[in-house]
Amino acid sequence: MLDLFADAEPWQEPLGPGAVVLRRFALAASPSLLADIAAVAERSPFRQMVTPGGYTMSVAMTNCGEVGWTTDARGYLYSPYDPLGGRRWPPMPVGFLSLAQRAALEAGYSGFQPDACLINRYLPGTKLSLHQDKDEARLDAPIVSVSLGLPAIFQFGGAQRNDPLKRLLLEHGDVVVWGGESRLWYHGIQPLKPGQHPATGNCRYNLTFRRAGE
Numbered sequence: 001m002l003d004l005f006a007d008a009e010p011w012q013e014p015l016g017p018g019a020v021v022l023r024r025f026a027l028a029a030s031p032s033l034l035a036d037i038a039a040v041a042e043r044s045p046f047r048q049m050v051t052p053g054g055y056t057m058s059v060a061m062t063n064c065g066e067v068g069w070t071t072d073a074r075g076y077l078y079s080p081y082d083p084l085g086g087r088r089w090p091p092m093p094v095g096f097l098s099l100a101q102r103a104a105l106e107a108g109y110s111g112f113q114p115d116a117c118l119i120n121r122y123l124p125g126t127k128l129s130l131h132q133d134k135d136e137a138r139l140d141a142p143i144v145s146v147s148l149g150l151p152a153i154f155q156f157g158g159a160q161r162n163d164p165l166k167r168l169l170l171e172h173g174d175v176v177v178w179g180g181e182s183r184l185w186y187h188g189i190q191p192l193k194p195g196q197h198p199a200t201g202n203c204r205y206n207l208t209f210r211r212a213g214e
């Protein structure tokens with residue numbers, strides 16, 4: 001398929017107070033990001049976590065960085081250790097950190113020092129229900145969220161679960177940054193449509209950079 005945007009410069013779309021979509025911002029870095037995801041997953045494989053309510057998440061997850069987001073029967077927490085094997089999570093690749101910091105800056109957030117990167121893998125049918133990212137100690141830092149591979153419909157609401165939702169298609173290389181007034185706003189991913197992407201095959205990856213610790 002001819003991709004008319006293949007050589008386009010990234011562009012910005014406002015999403016809400018403190019929130020912006022940086023279209024194709026991660027496109028140039030995407031081959032090395034995907035290679036780094038594969039290397040992280042060699043050490044800390046993707047797994048479907050079970051929520052405290054006993055529900056097996058459809059998204060498969062792993063982490064890199066000083067701490068990683070996990071869930072089990074006891075609750076949600078950031079831990080330095082991968083519960084599968086008990087070793088530390090793989091370090092955050094330098095290319096991840098640099099992309100996250102450049103994106104944060106582009107969105108108006110200087111000094112972003114993420115210590116956690118959650119890596120999500122979506123297969124056709126996989127969804128992520130409406131939720132807030134609220135397990136982090138530092139809510140003054142933004143969330144930087146990078147989409148790779150198959151497109152997905154992202155829902156972005158407000159501070160209340162039943163606030164009206166904006167729906168936008170996130171494509172390969174798009175980065176969403178939210179913080180400030182919208183840092184705790186509800187968001188989610190609608191069930192992934194089947195497809196084939198030249199870079200990732202039948203899946204979508206998402207990198208979520210956060211400042212989890214003090």
Ligand SMILES: O=C(O)CCC(=O)C(=O)O
Binds near residue numbers: 118133145154188
């Ligand atoms: O996959 C996405 O685009 C969003 C991921 C997300 O919200 C999360 O992991 O908390």
Ligand SMILES: [Mn+2]
Binds near residue numbers: 131132133187
């Ligand atoms: Mn989230």
